[in-house]
Amino acid sequence: MQFAIVKMENWKLIVIGFCVHVVFLYSLLDIYFTSPLVHGMHPHASPVDPAAKRLVLFVGDGLRADRLFELDENGTTRAPFLRYFFLILASFYKFCFYRGVLK
Secondary structure (H helix, E strand, O other): OHHHHHHHHHHHHHHHHHHHHHHHHHHHHHHHOOOOOOOOOOOOOOOOOOOOOOOOOOOOOOOOHHHHHOEOOOOOEOOHHHHHHHHHHOOOHHHHHHHOOOO
């Protein structure tokens, strides 16, 4: 009789574990494979003239600062102006250096 109770509790645990895994899998798929575009927005006109004719956006998804500022095999940097700015001019150089971004 006691063996049947333990066996039934194992089935409950398996079903609960399966349900938890399904919920986790659904949440991952929902987060990573959902379009970030927002639909249903209405365009609005501005009464003020624009400050420029064009707007340029640089989007770098997955870019890392440590790869940008590190030196290559020749000892040169990929972004010399930004490296100079951060090393000499910027006030948060110590913050970046202590975080390991700049070496």
